[in-house]
Amino acid sequence: MPRARGDDALMAGRLAILCPGQGAQHLAMFDMARLDPAARALLDAWFADPALGATLQAGLGEERFTNRIAQPAIVAATLAMWRALQATIAPPVLVAGYSIGELSAYGVAGALAPEDVIKLAIERARLMDACVVDGAEQGMVALSGMPSGTVDALLAGCGFYPAIVTGDDALVAGGPAAQRDALANAAMAAGGHATVLPVAVASHTPMLAGAVAPFGALLADACWRAPAFPVLSGISAEPVFAAGKALAELPRQIAEPIRWRDCMEAMSEAGITVALELGPGAALSKMLQSRKQNIACRSVTEFRSLDGIRAWLQRQLD
Template sequence: MSRARLLLLCPGQGDQHPDMFKLARTNPAANTLADRLLSGHAGDDIYANRIAQPLIVAATLSMWEALRAHTPPPALVAGYSIGELAAYGVAGAIAPEQAVALAAQRAQWMDDCASAAPGQALLTITGLTLASASKIAEQHNYHLSIETGEDSCIAGGPAAQADQLQQAIEAAGARSRRLPVAVASHTPYMRDAVAPFAQALRATPFQPLQAPVLAGIDAATVYDQDRAVDTLSRQLAEKIRWLACMDAAAEAGITVALELGPGGALSKMLQNRQPHIHTRSVADFRTLDGIVKWLDRAAEDA
């Protein structure tokens, strides 16, 4: 795989499911790690913020533990929302246990923000330019949360105005869908979580990054703790420019991308945006060996 430049993608919330550790657990080391990471972080409602965030980080890092001895060193790591914290675990900067603990703290501070301004919502906007979507959103006290395409994004704001915003979006000839989320993440509604999360990150021992991480807020590459603390904390209350992150990966010469799961939303977006990059998700495979063989083939074609 000497010619290949590998991007590892770390997903956010939305595609978690009860069997999301099953494939990683077929590797003994990953099985042991999963047991350690899940201690104290399990729960019945895997979609509740306080359970979902540490679970997703644990699942991502367990999968990487299962694969890392059989893949080339990544050239770049990128994470979507909570996945950006997992990305620093994948890059070797933060120990897995610390990453999961930080995810739990992050979720709690976000929940505190939601409790301070109850009745929050997220919804998708498809079929409008980002500038038009932002303008309509602002008229209903919503803010763009994540830019996912040239004409697609997610916006967050007060649930009480969601119906009005959706009607305005449809009147403009576009489409909208309400997401099952009660936290307006990556908007100013989360601003009170930024400082405590930054403080927690500063207090976390960082090791040298084994691969740079893309910052969601500006798609720039991060190589050190100071920049990681700044971008990871700010993304709680600032929009994520995922569209720019996908373009930055292409500009970095990435030839192969693997989403570490759960789910395959990031790999689908990247495949649509940058079709020349060989892209799959671990969710596409039934065995770890199948993933490794695909990586080998993709590298040969790169």
């Protein structure tokens, strides 16, 4: 059961919830959440909803990696898992989301209704896709192990921009698809590592600037509540306690770099001792564990049951 607040809680562990971005979606990503009656009912309602069902069903098919399907499907899987756990675990100190996961994070924090978050994810993807014009396809490349002082020139030479800074020598870059291989080859020639990502939009770069204002308008029209706990802003790595700051920064992250490295530092500075990634995937928990060995990090995908997740959290937080 949720931990009672008071002096004892001040001595207990401090939990962060992590909400993933795109990349790890899979055919069984709703299955564990369905083991909980409340989460199963929520998923059944979403899949039966005319505005949501077809999109979520497509998330279980071959289209699950396309932007317009992946974003709402990832959000739905994340929020369904949260519904399965939230009443039976200790309340988190904060929640952080990676890329589209930042939108999920506001659903986890109760600032937006879950179905509204999924609908906003659908619109976010539509607006981002509209920024890709014929003959100017976009792409992204993950770089790591980059020698100091080499990144800026390499990106500029290929027309790419920093999109997500994940480490001291690692980042994801976005730019023209025609230059993806050139950037990857140049990075490897400089002594780094490069992976061309299966992504068709240059998220978090100026190439998506056209989506910022219309998405901001959609967010402004949504029904907001005060977050039950702070959400880390991806572009500033600062905690967001009120809807006003969310409305100012959440649209901007579509076209500005995500400072995920700084978000991980902010979790450490907040005294986080335990982090649970809601899945699908385990990229965020692995990154945080690698950077902050003093934080116990797991993803829900590493467990065989909801009870296993609850038991692990109780051991870590007591």
